[in-house]
Amino acid sequence: MNACLECGGALELPADPMVGEILACPACGTEMEIGGLAPVELRLAPEIEEDWGE
Amino acid sequence: MSPRIGLAMTRVRVEEKLIAQELDRRGLAWERIDDATHWSLDPDRADRRYDVVLDRTIGFGRSLATLRMLEARGERCINPAACVATCGDKLVTHLALVAAGIPCPETRVAFDPGSALVAAEELGYPVVLKPTVGSWGRLVARLNDRDAAEAVLEDRQVLGDWTQHTYYLQRLVRKPGRDIRLFVVGGEAICAIYRMSAHWITNTARGATTAVCPVDDELAALGRTCARAVGGEIVAVDVVEDEEGRRLVLEVNHGMEFRNSIAPTGVDIPARIVDHVLARAEEGVPC
Numbered sequence: 001m002n003a004c005l006e007c008g009g010a011l012e013l014p015a016d017p018m019v020g021e022i023l024a025c026p027a028c029g030t031e032m033e034i035g036g037l038a039p040v041e042l043r044l045a046p047e048i049e050e051d052w053g054e
Numbered sequence: 055m056s057p058r059i060g061l062a063m064t065r066v067r068v069e070e071k072l073i074a075q076e077l078d079r080r081g082l083a084w085e086r087i088d089d090a091t092h093w094s095l096d097p098d099r100a101d102r103r104y105d106v107v108l109d110r111t112i113g114f115g116r117s118l119a120t121l122r123m124l125e126a127r128g129e130r131c132i133n134p135a136a137c138v139a140t141c142g143d144k145l146v147t148h149l150a151l152v153a154a155g156i157p158c159p160e161t162r163v164a165f166d167p168g169s170a171l172v173a174a175e176e177l178g179y180p181v182v183l184k185p186t187v188g189s190w191g192r193l194v195a196r197l198n199d200r201d202a203a204e205a206v207l208e209d210r211q212v213l214g215d216w217t218q219h220t221y222y223l224q225r226l227v228r229k230p231g232r233d234i235r236l237f238v239v240g241g242e243a244i245c246a247i248y249r250m251s252a253h254w255i256t257n258t259a260r261g262a263t264t265a266v267c268p269v270d271d272e273l274a275a276l277g278r279t280c281a282r283a284v285g286g287e288i289v290a291v292d293v294v295e296d297e298e299g300r301r302l303v304l305e306v307n308h309g310m311e312f313r314n315s316i317a318p319t320g321v322d323i324p325a326r327i328v329d330h331v332l333a334r335a336e337e338g339v340p341c
Contacts, residue, residue: 021066054187
């Protein structure tokens with residue numbers, strides 16, 4: 001089980017994780033990004049930039 | 055032989071994951087084009103590598119630059135860079151839509167607060183001030199009266215960067231608590247949702263709820279015309295209904311988000327996207 005980088009809560013990975021995939025901690029809402037798969041590496045997701053989104 | 059598919063991405067959101075899963079489900083090989091890297095513009099590195107590239111880059115600036123570099127080496131891109139350049143700027147989008155005869159809300163553009171105030175008075179309050187480049191409804195402001203207009207315009211002039219000094223103002227459309235998000239893929243309006251909110255901004259990124267919207271002939275034609283007007287292959291068109299029931303187009307989105315639209319419409323949007331990607335890959339000649 002992986003832990004949230006912010007609150008330490010349990011974080012469940014998807015069955016088929018992808019590098020760059022965004023995960024939100026169910027406890028605190030912090031967004032994390034999968035940085036690597038072997039082994040799984042989590043990092044805080046980058047801040048949303050001004051021109052991101054639709 | 056499996057086509058060579060490139061998938062340009064910044065982050066893997068739900069939408070990108072669904073598309074990747076659909077490609078995998080069909081046994082299609084695809085390669086990620088990650089924008090967290092650097093590009094060589096040297097001519098000896100400029101060979102075409104893919105039959106088609108699907109752009110799911112999240113930011114307007116990155117998307118446009120990435121697509122221009124890809125197209126420069128001959129890649130066929132969905133959407134094309136020209137479409138992104140048009141859709142990423144509300145003013146440019148508006149000009150393209152009007153040129154195609156598509157009804158849009160009454161709009162004024164000014165470049166200084168004084169002229170913008172005159173434009174707002176001419177439109178009649180409430181007016182809506184929108185940044186020409188922006189997303190998820192950010193910095194969209196409803197100006198109910200002259201006092202609000204003066205305050206917000208001064209704020210934008212003093213605190214905003216130069217992009218906010220193009221004042222794009224629209225008469226507020228008194229919509230019936232909802233707007234329509236219409237999805238167009240490969241020239242076909244595949245489905246639509248109502249986005250409903252008690253707030254005047256009916257954006258799912260701002261908490262609006264969704265329900266299926268039947269795609270009638272008028273809506274389907276509107277979607278086709280809008281997609282053609284902006285040169286888009288996979289786009290989402292935002293439509294509002296005014297008090298007389300006329301449908302007006304607010305904008306066309308080149309990097310559409312669809313996670314909240316699959317369940318209410320029952321349409322497998324990522325599958326339709328992949329269908330179109332494959333159809334374009336099989337054409338064999340870059341755009």
